[in-house]
Amino acid sequence: MARKKTILKSHILDTAYAVVKKEGFEGFTARNIAKTMDCSTQPIYLEFKNMDDLKNELYVKIKDYLTETIFANDRSEDPILNICLNFVHFAKDEPIFFKALFLENHLEPKKMHNLPYEEMLKAFEDQAQTNSLSEAEKRVLFETIWISVYGTAALLAQNLIELDEVALKNSLEKKINELIN
Structure with a gap:
């Protein structure tokens, strides 16, 4: 047998x-x-x-975790701000995992970069100010926002800065509003 x-x-x-x-x-x-x-x-x-x-x-398992767990948190009423805050909190709360996924090149960097981009596209669709933008305009808007978000997350994951939740939220909210309006 x-x-x-x-x-x-x-x-x-x-x-x-x-x-x-x-x-x-x-x-x-x-x-x-x-x-x-x-x-x-x-x-x-x-x-x-x-x-x-x-x-x-x-x-695939990592992608499911990020989309269903990390990016699904409601930290704000604004879906765009939510994506940003969730990414930063992921870096703070799980620095080893964050670094492995987003700071090292073990998985394809473009595939990993596209994960938050895909989430941001969904958030853009949920807002009147951004849902009528062209694909190219959405990409530029994402990249402009993401420079600050990614930089903040990377610094947090490496313990180079402390997280001031209120200041971070205000700063990101201001940047997002300036870019959208």
Whole structure:
């Protein structure tokens, strides 16, 4: 009788996700993931062609986490400001994970940059001042806003600045309003 498979693809993916969240991509090795699961590397390579295959599936899990958990928080009445504040809070609350995703080049930087852009496009659609903008105008508006947001988040994740919630919210709100109006 054949042995029953005890280590499933989903277990490996969940473990890889937990490792990256805790250690960053420095811990993203077959050996380290297997050690965390208390098994050999064989189940990993039975379920995934290689580590890049695992990383591609990990990206989908990360994207779901960011869109369904991080960007879904309501920190403001303004959907555009919400995206900005949620990104900054992610950097503050989960600095290792933030750095692994947005400051290091382990996942495709353009794909990672497009995640908040896609969320911002949804927010632009929810506002009368921005929903009629062309795709190019929306991209420029996002990039102009995102320079401040990304810079603030990167500085927070590296403990180079302290988060002053009120000042941050006022500053971003002012910048967004100036750019939209």
